[in-house]
Amino acid sequence: xxxxxxxxxxxxxxxxxxxxxxxxxxxxxxxxxxxxxxxxxxxxxxxxxxxxxxxxxxxxxxxxxxxxxxxxxxxxxxxxxxxxxxxxxxxxxxxxxxxxxxxxxxxxxxxxxxxxxxxxxxxxxxxxxxxxxxxxxxxxxxxxxxxxxxxxxxxxxxxxxxxxxxxxxxxxxxxxxxxxxxxxxxxxxxxxxxxxxxxxxxxxxxxxxxxxxxxxxxxxxxxxxxxxxxxxxxxxxxxxxxxxxxxxxxxxxxxxxxxxxxxxxxxxxxxxxxxxxxxxxxxxxxxxxxxxxxxxxxxxxxxxxxxxxxxxxxxxxxxxxxxxxxxxxxxxxxxxxxxxxxxxxxxxxxxxxxxxxxxxxxxxxxxxxxxxxxxxxxxxxxxxxxxxxxxxx
Numbered sequence: 001x002x003x004x005x006x007x008x009x010x011x012x013x014x015x016x017x018x019x020x021x022x023x024x025x026x027x028x029x030x031x032x033x034x035x036x037x038x039x040x041x042x043x044x045x046x047x048x049x050x051x052x053x054x055x056x057x058x059x060x061x062x063x064x065x066x067x068x069x070x071x072x073x074x075x076x077x078x079x080x081x082x083x084x085x086x087x088x089x090x091x092x093x094x095x096x097x098x099x100x101x102x103x104x105x106x107x108x109x110x111x112x113x114x115x116x117x118x119x120x121x122x123x124x125x126x127x128x129x130x131x132x133x134x135x136x137x138x139x140x141x142x143x144x145x146x147x148x149x150x151x152x153x154x155x156x157x158x159x160x161x162x163x164x165x166x167x168x169x170x171x172x173x174x175x176x177x178x179x180x181x182x183x184x185x186x187x188x189x190x191x192x193x194x195x196x197x198x199x200x201x202x203x204x205x206x207x208x209x210x211x212x213x214x215x216x217x218x219x220x221x222x223x224x225x226x227x228x229x230x231x232x233x234x235x236x237x238x239x240x241x242x243x244x245x246x247x248x249x250x251x252x253x254x255x256x257x258x259x260x261x262x263x264x265x266x267x268x269x270x271x272x273x274x275x276x277x278x279x280x281x282x283x284x285x286x287x288x289x290x291x292x293x294x295x296x297x298x299x300x301x302x303x304x305x306x307x308x309x310x311x312x313x314x315x316x317x318x319x320x321x322x323x324x325x326x327x328x329x330x331x332x333x334x335x336x337x338x339x340x341x342x343x344x345x346x347x348x349x350x351x352x353x354x355x356x357x358x359x360x361x362x363x364x365x366x367x368x369x370x371x372x373x374x375x376x377x378x379x380x381x382x383x384x385x386x387x388x389x390x391x392x393x
Contacts, residue, residue, distance in 0.1 A: 001323055003390065009316070009335075010386035017379035024348035024365065025372040026064070030080050034106050036087030039371040043363040044347050050105040054092045056371035057084050058121030062184075063376055065128035069188070070384060078132055085129050085138065088122055097148070102368060114162045116152045119145055120177050124184040131188040139189045146185055150197065153178055169228055171220045172209045175201035176244040183250065202248060206264055209241075215271045216290055217241035231296050236288045238276025239307020245269040246314035253321055262321055269314050273330060276307070281356055282337045284311055302361065303354040305370065308338040309378035316382055320389050350375050 024045060029037045037060045040049040061084030068077040091107025092099050099118035102111040126142035129135065151157040153174050163169075179201035186194035208225035209218045219237045222228050245268035252261035276284045284307040287300040315331035318324065341358045342350035344365070352370045353361040364370065 001320075002328065005328070006320075006386050006390060010383055010390065013379045013383040013386070017376055017383060020343075020348045021350075021372075021376050021379060022067075025060070025376075026080055027076060029060070029372070030083050031087075031105065034087075035083050035090070036107070037084055037371075038105070039366040040368070041364070041366040043344055043351065043365060045365070048364060048367075051110065051368070052087075052103050052105060052107075053368040053371070054088070054100050054103060054118040055121045056366075056368070056373065057088055057092065058118065058125040059371060059373035061085050061088065061125035062121065062128050063372055063380075065125065065132045067380065068132045069128060070380070081125075081129050081132065085125060088125065089141075092118070092122070114160050115173075116149055116159065117173075117177060119149050119152075120181045123149065123181050124188075127185045127188040142185065142189060143191055146181065146191065146193075149178060149181065150193075167228065167230070167233075168223050169220045169233065170208070170223055172205060172218065172241070172244060175204045176240075176247060179205075179251075180247050183247070183254075198251060202251065202261070202264070205244060205248070210264070210268060210271075212267065214290065215274065217244070217268050217272050218290065227290065229291075231289075231293075234290045234293065235295055235297070236272070236275060236290055237286070237307075238272040238288060239284050239286070239304070239310050241268055241272040242276070242284075242307065242314045243310035245272070246310065246317050249314065249317045249321060253317070257321055265314075266318055266322065266324075269318055269327075273311070273315075277330075277333070278303075278356065281358060282333070283341070283354070283356075283358065284308060284334070301356040303341070303356065303358065305338075305342050305350050305352045306374040308334055308342065309374040312338060312378050313381055317385060320385060 029039055031038050036052050036057050038047060038050055039056055040047060040051065042048050061081045064077045064081035068074060087107065091103060094100060098112060099122060100109045101113040101118055103109050123142050123146045126138050130139035130142060152159060179198050182194040182197050185191045208221050211218060218227060219235060219240060220233060227233065245265045248261055249265035252258045252265060275288050278285055283303040286302050286304050287295045287297050289295050311334045315327050315334060319327035319331055341354055344351055349365045351360050352364060355361050
């Protein structure tokens with residue numbers, strides 16, 4: 001293992017997180033008047049909108065709580081996290097118990113989605129904050145909400161369908177996100193359901209979505225796991241599958257480097273790197289077709305910020321757990337591409353959206369889908385991964 005390379009990376013990610021990424025968002029994004037966070041920001045940090053995406057309110061509260069739990073017990077991080085937790089509890093749950101997706105600055109509802117990812121990010125936010133604050137009521141809320149998410153996933157609680165049932169499908173997003181939600185819950189406040197549920201999610205991913213015969217991880221499949229040979233069913237999201245790969249590699253490391261999970265996570269990474277990495281321009285394509293046919297979405301060849309965050313984690317984690325030089329080489333490729341093209345050296349943080357050739361498509365740093373999550377999570381995770389690994393080494 002190239003320990004000098006890893007030492008350099010450990011220092012780099014720590015500096016970027018604390019000196020570049022985090023200061024872009026905090027403390028200015030904490031809404032002192034209405035609670036929560038004002039996260040829809042342009043390149044220079046100026047507000048472009050004061051609406052609030054509920055799932056990103058949860059992600060931001062998770063981030064601040066997690067930094068408090070794992071890096072340093074800074075009071076401003078704990079108080080900043082509390083602003084988000086209080087806003088979620090006071091304004092983001094509907095009378096039916098479901099959470100909104102999009103609310104006004106004051107917390108008046110604007111939109112509710114047909115999925116439960118606002119809830120999953122609230123679970124990890126509540127759990128991390130409960131660990132930071134010692135608030136048992138919030139811990140109980142995290143466990144209760146996790147149980148509700150499990151009921152949504154199993155169909156015990158029904159959500160309004162987006163499509164008719166003519167061509168039923170299921171997506172990898174549900175077992176992926178719930179696996180990581182369970183991992184976060186287990187590693188903060190604990191829950192006896194987590195290990196068995198993580199096993200269940202991994203089994204579904206491997207059985208239904210990982211296709212070894214065509215070296216692919218599907219984004220959606222038929223209920224029996226077969227490929228749906230229509231334009232939506234063929235669409236792949238390489239960055240999303242690579243994120244799922246590192247969730248499984250994280251679980252492998254948690255289980256004393258479980259060889260079966262390492263094999264599964266590395267297969268997923270291998271397949272989707274081969275399909276997703278742009279060999280001409282560099283970076284990770286947003287969408288691909290499983291049979292290399294034209295993709296429906298017009299942004300299919302753009303480079304979004306978050307797949308690169310997930311690939312940076314996945315390749316580094318794969319290198320640490322396997323020692324395979326291939327993953328170090330891939331990590332160098334994606335790390336240098338990302339920090340050369342997305343990083344804003346003038347104002348901090350990353351631009352979110354590039355054209356295929358790496359030029360900036362638009363300047364927003366925060367909107368309903370981008371906020372302080374994928375990038376700071378990547379820098380935090382990689383810093384702590386290397387800190388632990390190098391200490392043990």
